[in-house]
Amino acid sequence: VDIFFQQVVSGIATGGIYGSLALALVMIYQATDVVNYAQGEMAMFSTYLAWSMINAGLPYWVAFAATLVIAFVGGIVIERVVIRPVENAPVLTIVIVCIGLLTILNSLAGWIYTYTQKPFPSPFPNRPIRIGNVIFGAHDVGAIAITLIVLGLLYVFFRYTTLGLAMRAAAQNPASSRLVGIRVGWMLALGWGLAALVGAVAGMMVAPVVFLDPNLMAGILIYAFASATLGGFTSPGGAVIGGLIVGVTENLVGTYVRFIGTELKLTVALAIILIVLMVKPSGLFGRSVVHRV
Amino acid sequence: MSPQRLGLVAVIVVALALPFVLSNFRLFQFTLVFVNAIALLGLNILTGYNGQISLGHSAFYALGAYTSAIMIDKWSVPYMLTLPAAGLLCLVAGFLFGIPALRLEGLYLALATFALSLAVPQILKYFEHWTGGSQGIVLSKPDAPFGLPLTPDQWLYLMTLAVLAVLFWLAANLLAGRTGRAIVAIRDNPIAAQAMGIDTALYKSLAFGVSAAYTGVAGALSALVIAFVAPDAFNVFLSITFLVGIVVGGLASIPGAIFGGLFIQFVPNWAQDISKAAPWAIYGLFLIFFMYAMPLGIAGSLRILWIRYATRARRDPTGTPVGSLSKQ
Numbered sequence: 001v002d003i004f005f006q007q008v009v010s011g012i013a014t015g016g017i018y019g020s021l022a023l024a025l026v027m028i029y030q031a032t033d034v035v036n037y038a039q040g041e042m043a044m045f046s047t048y049l050a051w052s053m054i055n056a057g058l059p060y061w062v063a064f065a066a067t068l069v070i071a072f073v074g075g076i077v078i079e080r081v082v083i084r085p086v087e088n089a090p091v092l093t094i095v096i097v098c099i100g101l102l103t104i105l106n107s108l109a110g111w112i113y114t115y116t117q118k119p120f121p122s123p124f125p126n127r128p129i130r131i132g133n134v135i136f137g138a139h140d141v142g143a144i145a146i147t148l149i150v151l152g153l154l155y156v157f158f159r160y161t162t163l164g165l166a167m168r169a170a171a172q173n174p175a176s177s178r179l180v181g182i183r184v185g186w187m188l189a190l191g192w193g194l195a196a197l198v199g200a201v202a203g204m205m206v207a208p209v210v211f212l213d214p215n216l217m218a219g220i221l222i223y224a225f226a227s228a229t230l231g232g233f234t235s236p237g238g239a240v241i242g243g244l245i246v247g248v249t250e251n252l253v254g255t256y257v258r259f260i261g262t263e264l265k266l267t268v269a270l271a272i273i274l275i276v277l278m279v280k281p282s283g284l285f286g287r288s289v290v291h292r293v
Numbered sequence: 294m295s296p297q298r299l300g301l302v303a304v305i306v307v308a309l310a311l312p313f314v315l316s317n318f319r320l321f322q323f324t325l326v327f328v329n330a331i332a333l334l335g336l337n338i339l340t341g342y343n344g345q346i347s348l349g350h351s352a353f354y355a356l357g358a359y360t361s362a363i364m365i366d367k368w369s370v371p372y373m374l375t376l377p378a379a380g381l382l383c384l385v386a387g388f389l390f391g392i393p394a395l396r397l398e399g400l401y402l403a404l405a406t407f408a409l410s411l412a413v414p415q416i417l418k419y420f421e422h423w424t425g426g427s428q429g430i431v432l433s434k435p436d437a438p439f440g441l442p443l444t445p446d447q448w449l450y451l452m453t454l455a456v457l458a459v460l461f462w463l464a465a466n467l468l469a470g471r472t473g474r475a476i477v478a479i480r481d482n483p484i485a486a487q488a489m490g491i492d493t494a495l496y497k498s499l500a501f502g503v504s505a506a507y508t509g510v511a512g513a514l515s516a517l518v519i520a521f522v523a524p525d526a527f528n529v530f531l532s533i534t535f536l537v538g539i540v541v542g543g544l545a546s547i548p549g550a551i552f553g554g555l556f557i558q559f560v561p562n563w564a565q566d567i568s569k570a571a572p573w574a575i576y577g578l579f580l581i582f583f584m585y586a587m588p589l590g591i592a593g594s595l596r597i598l599w600i601r602y603a604t605r606a607r608r609d610p611t612g613t614p615v616g617s618l619s620k621q
Contacts, residue, residue, distance in 0.1 A: 035400055082581065089588035092346070096540045097584050099533060104577035111571040222411060222529075229404040267415050270408035274393075277405065281396045 005134045007251045013140030015247020017206045019240035020147040021217070021224035022231065024198035026239040027154065031167050031191025034083075034091070035233075037098040040217030040224070041105035042078070043199030046071040047207050047216065048113055050200075051120055060123045064204065068197050075196025079189040087185075109214040120207035143205040150201055151240055154194075158236075167191060223247075230273050232286020242284065246273070308454055312447040320446045321518070322558060327453045328514045330554035331460055333538045334547065335507025340536070341545035342468060343500040344480030346399065348532045349390075349406030352413045353383045353505040355527035357512025362430040362522045363423055372435050372517055376456065379513035380506045387505020391498035410532040417524035429523030432516065449518050456514060460507060465547055467503070476500050477545075508535075541583055543592025552591040556583075 021043065028036045036042075046067050053063035082101060086093050124142035128135045158164035169177045170187035178184050206220060227246045231238025253268045276284065312320055336350050360382050361375035370378075390409070397405050417424045424430070437448035467473055475496045478486040487493050516522050534557050542553025564575035587594040 029400075035403075085585050086588055089584070090544070092340070092536070092540050092544065093584050093588045096537055097581050099537060100577040100580035100584070102577070103573040103580070107571040107573035107575075107577065111574065222407075225404060225407070229401055233400055267412040270412060274405055274408060277401055278393055278396060281398070281401060283401070 002134065003255070004252075007255050008248055009134055009136060010140070011248030011251035012244055013137065013144065013247070014209075014251070015227075015244035016140070016144040016147050016240075017202060017209070017243070018220065018223040018227045018246055019243025020143075020150065020202035020205065021199065021220055022227035022239035022243045023147070023151060023154070023236055024195045024202060025224055025228045026231075026233055026236050027198055028191055028195035029228075029233050030158075030236070031171050031194065032079075032188045033171050034094055034098075035225075036192075036195065037095060038101040038105065039195065039199055040221035041102045041109075042071070042075065042196050043203035044214060044217045045105050045109055046074070046196065046200035047120065047203035047212060048109055050204055051113075051118060051207075051212055054121060060121060064123070067200050067204065071196040071200035072193040075193035076189045078196070079192035083188075083192070084185070087188075106214050113214070115214060117211040117213045120204070120212045122208035139208055146201060146205060147240065150198060151236065154198070154236060163190075223250075226270060226273050230276060230283055232283025235283070235285040238283060238285030305458075309451075312443075312450045317444065317446045320450050324446070324450045324453050324518050325515070326551075326554040326558045327450075327457045328511050328518060328554075329538060329557055330550045331457055331514065332508045332511035332535060333542060333553045334461065334464055334550035335504045335509075335511065336535050337539045337542075337544065337546070337550055338464065338468070338476070338507065339500050339504035341539055341543075341549075342473070342480060343476045343497065343504075345394070345497065345500065346403045346536075347406040347504070348403050348529070348536065349409035350504075350508050350535050351410040351527045351529065351531035352406075353387060353508040354512035354515070354531065354535075355413050355417065355524075356386060356505075357383050357509030358516040358522045358527070359417065359424060359430075359512075360509070361513035361516045362432060365432055366430050367423075375517075376510055376513050380510040383509025383512075384502045384506035386509075388498050388502030390505070391501025392494075394501065395494050395497055407529065407532070410527075410529050413527055414524040417527070424524065427524060429521060432520045432522075434520045435517065453514055453518065456510065460510065461547060461550075464507070468547070472496070472499075537580065539590075541580070541587075541590055543590030543594075543596075546590070546592035546596075549590055549592035556591075 021040065024043070025035065025039055028034065028039065049070055050063050050067040053066060054060060058066070078101070082097065083094065086097050122139045122142070124138045126138065128137055129141060130136075158168060166177070166182045167187045167190060169180075170182050170184045171191070174184045177187075202220075203217065207216065210216065210220075223246055224243070227242035228239045229242070230245060231240070231242030249272055250268075253272075280286075311323060315323070332350065332354055335353075336347060339345050339347055357379035360379040361372070364370040364375045364378060365372055394402055394405060418426050434445040434449065436445055437443040441448065443451070468476070475486070475491045476499075478489065478491060479493050479496055483493055538553030538557045539549065540553075541556045542551070543549030560579055561572070561576055564572040564579060567575050589597070
């Protein structure tokens, strides 16, 4: 039973990370109606910036805050410069531009920082927290706490502020929003900025666990995508819960089903998600889209 | 003869002349362009014409490639016969995958197919007995039959070209007819299509099946041309490359598949020539500027140019376009 709980706990830890990136994906989707395939690479690049600053001698939290500011501004700049020219193009064109952005960021990071792995510091103490026979890593607990705080702040922002409402409106119905005086283009840019910021948080939380390299996010993005889909692309809370479910399932399946082991655990986790989607096609917590004919 | 038909004949003549002009390596590259083009046409039938996004076509490509490789390696089947076998198997596999995919739309379908292409390398490694695990299967390049005086590369080029021509002709006929109209109608408005009496479930699964069959044949051809299959070649990036290919080439366009095939074969090489340090950054820049310049892909831009040219040619001597609204 102890092993079971231990696996659940470490599943929750990794799931928290998937969840935070999934949250970033869902955010940008809600604010812009586009799934941003470059999200993971944006997070990776921000994490490298944080690494540079910490290595230059800045205290962790100063570097953390500075990275968030840079990521936010960077996200806005990318939207204004790169995405805006294809704003009205078909969705697949935007997807391809995102893929272009992804390869650029990945290649640049490899060029500037080389492809060797770098250790990334954790802001949390190194000693484990022990409850009964189950061990919690302090970093895992801290990472989940930060994810929950970010989620809470976003919820408040989107639910209770005028700006948050304007952003949701701009994504859902650009034409009507423009008529009531919302600057739709800037709302999209803000959405990208916020998503880059959330991604940067996720990157800085995951880097101490898996080390920093230019392909840091490729694997995690897949899980994040799966988590967001499982939770439903219309539900930020669902994204986090989806992340936790994916993390725990993956860990338990890898431990208990012998013939699967670690080799096929990704496949199995995805198969489970697919089965869930067959039953609930718009995710566990998503609203199904109703079309007007 | 219409200008389009004249252009087509010119292209075919050039394509037939190439193997006697180019070096073996260049020829190999062009053979791969054709292989890519067949796969892209397959994906385009699904994504461009039917509106279902797939990030899973590397799976069908892999299925085709391994069908061909295993049949040749384990059962010594003549390599020509492995092409229809791969196509048929992928048709069935695609049709079956298309049935559960009916419930999914847009992003959710993208995830489902994405999962498929992620799972494939792992599954291929798992069934080591058949697939040779991560080592893959090594084949030998087939010689030209009937004692034709051709090198293996020349023969493979001509064979791929022939398969391409047949498959493109079939696709053009399929898409121009009743089935094609049904497939496009489902993309444009599924509810209206259903109201018109189109069996959307059947046609969507069918589009999935045909699309997978094309991609499977391309996979089988790639196994013959490269004479090697290994699981890691069929990763998610291959699926993404296919998607890049159809969008750059032009969605819902048959010649677009050829333009896309040229792009995904040659542009990464050019990027490498420009910058050894960060080739993918150059590739990414190229991709983004390409999309700015031609948001509808190469075929889309050519179509617009053609329409402009045609309307100008039809103007009357005073310079007003026919049917213009200038009188109102």
